[in-house]
Amino acid sequence: MVTTQLPTLLYRAEQVRQGEQRAARAASLEMYQLMVRAGEAVFSLLSQRYPQCRSILICCGGGNNGGDGYVVARLALECGMQVRLWQLGDANRLTGDAVRARDAWLAAGGQITSPQSQVPDDVDMVVDALLGTGLSGRVREDCALLIAQLNRTDKPVFAVDVPSGLCADTGAVLGTAIRAEATVTFIGLKQGLCTGQASQYCGQLYFAGLGVEHTFTNCTAPSAYRVDHDVVQRCLPPRGRTAHKGDHGRVLCVGGDLGMAGAIRLASEASARSGAGLTAVITQSDNVLSIVTARPEIMVQGWQDKAHEIRQRLDWADVIVLGPGLGQSDWSKALVFHFEDTDKKMVMDADGLNLLALSPDYKNNRIITPHPGEAARLLGWTVAAVEADRFTAVRQLQQKFGGVVVLKGAGTLIDDGRQCWICTAGNPGMATGGMGDVLSGIIGALAAQGLSLLEAACTGVWLHSTAADLCACDGERGMLASDLFPYLRQLVNPR
Structure with missing residues (x-):
């Protein structure tokens, strides 16, 4: 379930990366299943917020955040939407579960293209699945240029897990960041999404536990708490x-x-x-x-x-x-x-x-x-x-x-x-x-x-x-x- 009711326990990004693996094992789930659930949560929320959307642009990066984007793209395509997918970097260099998500997208009839000079006029909305929580240094130039382009568009931008370029641990902008209309984050609420510059970039913040949030909290000590x-x-x-x-x-x-x-x-x-x-x-x-x-x-x-x-x-x-x-x-x-x-x-x-x-x-x-x-x-x-x-x-x-x-x-x-x-x-x-x-x-x-x-x-x-x-x-x-x-x-x- 995707909700605006945020948890009271907060975590650093590395805690979530390690804790979600323990939670998946405890629930007898493959990590790829969590990726699919993340993509399903994003697509379900997109369908609710933008019911008139018929054309969507998905921007994917090289990590698991990009894999989430491939899942969203496949689900949108299967629902009859016109879907464009831009891959930043070489799609053949994807690894792990992101490869499975890419291959499922291609098997469904999807295509992969490099980022273009501008967002097509007929696109109704954009999904940001570029960088995710693993970013630790400043955004690279090629990604920064794409982020700047997406920030100039008048189309609503929806961020997957964290707006690309925003530090999930501190809420600081690492050079540049996506200004999203909404963000859905998974399993554990990242502490950086709740302070600093985050409110300028996250838009409406949503949470999806992907069915393992209770197992996750039982095995992962929080780094901070939210006052409610x-x-x-x-x-x-x-x-x-x-x-x-x-x-x-x-x-x-x-x-x-x-x-x-x-x-x-x-x-x-x-x-x-x-x-x-x-x-x-x-x-x-x-x-x-x-x-x-x-x-x-x-x-x-x-x-x-x-x-x-x-x-x-x-x-x-x-x-x-x-x-x-x-x-x-x-x-x-x-x-x-x-x-x-x-x-x-x-x-x-x-x-x-x-x-x-x-x-x-x-x-x-x-x-x-x-x-x-x-x-x-x-x-x-x-x-x-x-x-x-x-x-x-x-x-x-x-x-x-x-x-x-x-x-x-x-x-x-x-x-x-x-x-x-x-x-x-x-x-x-x-x-x-x-x-x-x-x-x-x-x-x-x-x-x-x-x-x-x-x-x-x-x-x-x-x-x-x-x-x-x-x-x-x-x-x-x-x-x-x-x-x-x-x-x-x-x-x-x-x-």
Whole structure:
């Protein structure tokens, strides 16, 4: 069965290559039978998505991904479609199961041709079966030219297993990659299809287990996990009927230098909207009136240089959210100094991270939430290096700074040094000011309500992204961070 319901367990490409062989043996299947099943899954989905398709172009490479393409071509031909098959490279040099698929195509009356200078006008759609998951270096020139041609066509392109040129382990583009309208991947969900640049290239992502997915998962340990609705259901049970505000935690949000009151206001309201029993703010005195006027439920305190005021609020709080609108002024640095040695749970974001980059330390009582630019400063890398391998970047951040790391971006990653989680919710409308401040407040509130740091990070990221997806039903462009609050309240009360 082919489905858009993605598994929660994710794998590296090599794990899938080895695990599918073990699963096939356990099920007494030849690997060629899995290739046929893969081709059947692709063709079944094509027939559903494009029922008017009468002419199809299949582009095959030299490996098993190309073999899958030959199976799709044969099935299309047998159903009466006009099928053209372009083979990149010499079809006589195919090996293994791809040879059997090629020979079955030829026996059915199919023909093999080399790629032409342009996609024929009468083709209704294109199937990409060029490179698959085995690619490790940059795409070769001949393949890059063909990919560029397919990306220029106005025909829908459907990718088999992974868009050619996209790294199945990292989600990075290896020089160039197919921009598919849809991708169907097999047996084990490859982790690179869920983060980085993958969303730009995969289109709608489908999964087909080929009848061996349960055997595969029983014999293959995942490399990462996908956050889904079940996490929220586990972490946010219904409240007791006798609950009171003291049962649900006290969050202290710290930040808001001059001119940046909005950031700390968004973080503190997100905390309150996510169920914290009490939320307080320490900020510049000039910000107090605007925050209290906008949200009187939040306790706001201006601060200049009195240490005892900080100590009182620190003793009061269960969780500290440090960084939204903090700035890097002398006021900011003096304020941060009072929180350096606390053992309270902490969420650190924004300028809190920029100050951390200047004075790195390792702590296990905090969650840090960098975007790729902040991650690059924390690691001493370039942004391009972070985005080229987000999995390595998030683990390096955790090993350097401790606790839990949330590496934001398309396919946000959450890592505690033992497990890595991926959130596939979210949309481009979130690329606007204040979204990170809202996320920090959400995570802080969840930690205050008794969730572990990892649970708070995973659940908070999912709530934040899913609220944005609900909000985007009215359009992505023009979405504001505060627009998420009504949807957030719905989501923190799961039914």
